[in-house]
Amino acid sequence: MTDQLTSPPLVLVPGHWLGAWAWDDVVVHLSPVDGRARALTLPGLDADDPEHATRTLEDQVGAIRDTLDELGASRDDPAVLVAHSGANGPVSIILDRHPELVRRVVWVDSGPMASGAAFAPGLPEAVSELPLPPFDELAQQASLDGIEPEGLTRFRARAVAEPASVVRxxxxxxDGARYAVPTTLVCCSISGEQVMRMAESGHPMFAEVTRLRDVDVVDLPTGHWPMWSRPRELADIIRAEVARGR
Known part of the structure; x- marks a missing residue:
């Protein structure tokens, strides 16, 4: 059984508008693998940083790499990376630059990005940040299913506007070596079957999935934020992925 002495480093990276706090409900269920686990607040998403709007994608990549170093990730002891939603930008770059440091990547309602892709490439240069949209607007883009009213209240209160440079x-x-990193797709708002059909049809959101050499699909039916709607089940999935060998 995996325990704190044998667990690989585990890094939890939240998506847009979120800090490390977004994983709180998951982390409490991660024992006994939480001895080397770290939830991140990426640069640009720290409410106490007065310069947060100026942080860049490269800053976020650097923060993930620094965390891997702090947790002792190495070629001999690679980490498990868990990436939710819009974290796919910096995590895709980490996989490209340092595939030897990652034993498995777990995409939570997300997936790898293709080279040259951006979340909002046409965003005007005059825009400095993207605040969390009203929930009725957000729900048109991503499912809010399963989040209780108090969860939505917390989301609104703690969300930090996403730096425009990060999404632009x-x-x-x-490095094609990134395709060899074992991958798990945790499919929530879109089923695994749908994701694979979209990938095979060349849909830009999931086209890179067809190039992965070792990919597993796990369905966790709920909305786009399973860390709040089904935290225990998500923790169980993460713990199982941590326990797997490379």
Missing amino acids: EPVILT
Whole structure:
């Protein structure tokens, strides 16, 4: 059984508008693997940072790499990366630059980005940040199913506007070794079957999935934020992925 002495480093990376706090309900269920677990607040998403709007995609990549170093990730002891939603930008770059440091990536209602892709490439240069939209507007983009009213209240109160440069900048990827990193897709608002059909049809959101050499699909039916709607079940999935060998 995996325990704190044998668990690989585990890094939890939240999506847009979120800090490390977004994983709180999951972390409490992660024992006994939480000895080397770290939930991140990426640069640009720290409410106490007066310069948060100026942080870049490269800043976020650097923060993930620094965390891997702090947790002792190495070629001999690679980490498990868990990436939710819009964290796919910096995590895709980490996989490209340092595939040897990752034993498995777990995409939570997300997936790898293609080189040259950006979340909002046409965002005007005059825009400095993207605040959390009203929930009726957000629900048109991503399912809010399963989040209780108090969860939505917390989301609204703690969300930090996403730096525009992060969503405007394209990810630049050059190393095909990233396709060999074992991958798990945790499919929530879109079923695994739908995701694979979209990938095979060349849909830009999931086209990279067809190039992965070792991919598993796990369905966790709920909305786009399973860390709040089904935290125990998500923790169980993460713990199982941590326990797997490379």
